[in-house]
Amino acid sequence: MPSFSSQNEAFLAHFGGNVLFNEPLAPYLAYQIGGPADILVFPRNETDLTWIQTRCREHHIPVTVVGTGTNLLVLDEGIRGVVISFTRGFRDIEILSKTETATLVKCGAGVAKPDLLEWSMQHSLGGLEFSSGVPGTLGGGIFMNAGTKYGCYADVLREFTVFDLQEGLIRYPKESFSFGYRQQNALRAGRFVVSMIFELKHADPTAVRAEVNRIIAERAEKQPLDFPSCGSTFKNPEGFSAGRLIEKAGLKGTRVGDAEISLKHANFFLNKGKAKAADILALIDITQRTVLEKFQVRLECEVVVMGGDGKLSKVYNSH
Ligand SMILES: Cc1cc2nc3c(=O)[nH]c(=O)nc-3n(C[C@H](O)[C@H](O)[C@H](O)COP(=O)(O)OP(=O)(O)OC[C@H]3O[C@@H](n4cnc5c(N)ncnc54)[C@H](O)[C@@H]3O)c2cc1C
The missing domain is CATH 3.30.43.10 (Uridine Diphospho-n-acetylenolpyruvylglucosamine Reductase, domain 2)
Structure with missing residues (x-):
């Protein structure tokens, strides 16, 4: 290399x-x-x-x-x-315009999702409740079209700006691309989100906070948040829950090195100490093979695999 x-x-x-x-x-x-x-x-x-x-x-x-x-x-x-x-720069949040029906908010790609959610409540704005409890930066959120059963970023996105390594800065209205379940077709290698504009609505901050707290409590009951993870390892195949398939395959608690399939939520693969990437990949392989054998369902990685000579990322990622 x-x-x-x-x-x-x-x-x-x-x-x-x-x-x-x-x-x-x-x-x-x-x-x-x-x-x-x-x-x-x-x-x-x-x-x-x-x-x-x-x-x-x-x-x-x-x-x-x-x-x-x-x-x-x-x-x-x-x-x-x-x-x-982008986590040291590109962290501004600013109101671009405000009418009775919509407030346009510009955010840098390095803003943490929970920080924007907190900011929106402090400014009496609603629309981001769906993202309660979802970690990571907004740039990563647009890349994955992150979301929950309550909605996703594409629902509130107006436009985004990318830095393309060939063409420099380009502004796109959201409509120029398609956003789907944990995916979009706007970004490719060499093209990075630097900022975005969301359309939020005036809302009662007490009601928004109550909903945010409710969703966070609901998530904490189901998700193992006491060890490092990447949230859901696999996307839900159409008509199935990946977590339930893994659980029904009897794989909860399966361990390779310090990597473990959570006993609480089978789609969460935990780093219980000094897990290596190779341990997590071994768990992914075991799970994909077992679920395919038992239920004839192919599990597709939601987690992005990156690095090395790039060959493995092609094997594991459809992004
Ligand atoms: C406990 C837990 C719960 C979670 N729950 C949810 C959930 O409910 N819903 C959900 O959707 N996700 C969930 N996730 C996954 C994760 O939070 C999101 O996918 C998040 O959007 C990733 O953001 P990140 O900044 O950490 O990106 P990273 O994980 O660092 O990167 C992910 C991908 O995004 C790309 N990327 C990052 N920044 C940019 C950028 N500026 N421009 C272009 N590409 C970029 C990276 O290259 C990589 O391919 C969860 C994760 C955890 C740990």
Whole structure:
């Protein structure tokens, strides 16, 4: 695999304290799993993105984006090239316009979903209740069209802006792409969400908070939140619940190394200590094979697998 260490000096000169080299990704990711990024960079603004674009194009350096890893399994080999995190810049939330019927709110991709939810309640705005208890950044949320049985981000999204490594910044109205169950067809390799505009509505903050608390309590009853996980490992196949299929297959509690299929919710695969990406992948393989054998249903990963030489991510991801 190529080494990109010849680029370190240039990155350091431009980014100073906002770039790290050969940096283990595990501490930045919800799973607490994942090998090193050659270059982990925290752009603060569009000038930084343009700098990365020029440098990486000129030197053929692959570029990847991570959020907070709440839906991401980075392989033990880590990620080659540049890994972008929007979690230090791109964190503004601002009201663009307000009428009786709609308030348009612009958010950076690095804003945490729970922070936007809290902000919306403080500003007497409703519409994001569906996202109660869903972690991660908004950028990751648009990538996955994250949601719950109460709704998804596409329901409140008006437009989003991406940074394309070939074309630079591009603004898209939501209607130009299709958003479905945990997917969209707007983003591809080399194209990252930098900001988005949501349409929210005036709402009684007490009522919104009550609903948010109700949903969070409902989730806490069903979900194992005391160990690192990526939430649901598999998408629900049409007409089935992935968790119920895994439970009916008798796989709850199955363990490989420190990776375990939760006893509380079978679609949650936990890191109970020092699990490796290889342990989680082994659990995924066992589960897919067993469920296929017993119920003739193919489980598709919701969790994104990333890193190494890229071959495994093709095996596990349909994104
Ligand atoms: C306890 C728990 C409960 C959860 N419950 C739910 C739930 O109810 N519903 C649900 O939908 N999800 C749920 N999730 C999964 C997760 O929270 C979401 O998918 C979330 O949107 C991922 O955001 P992230 O910032 O952590 O992205 P990451 O996990 O870091 O990345 C996921 C993918 O998004 C891409 N990505 C990240 N940022 C950007 C960007 N700016 N531009 C383009 N691509 C980007 C990454 O490259 C990667 O492919 C849960 C996770 C946990 C741990």
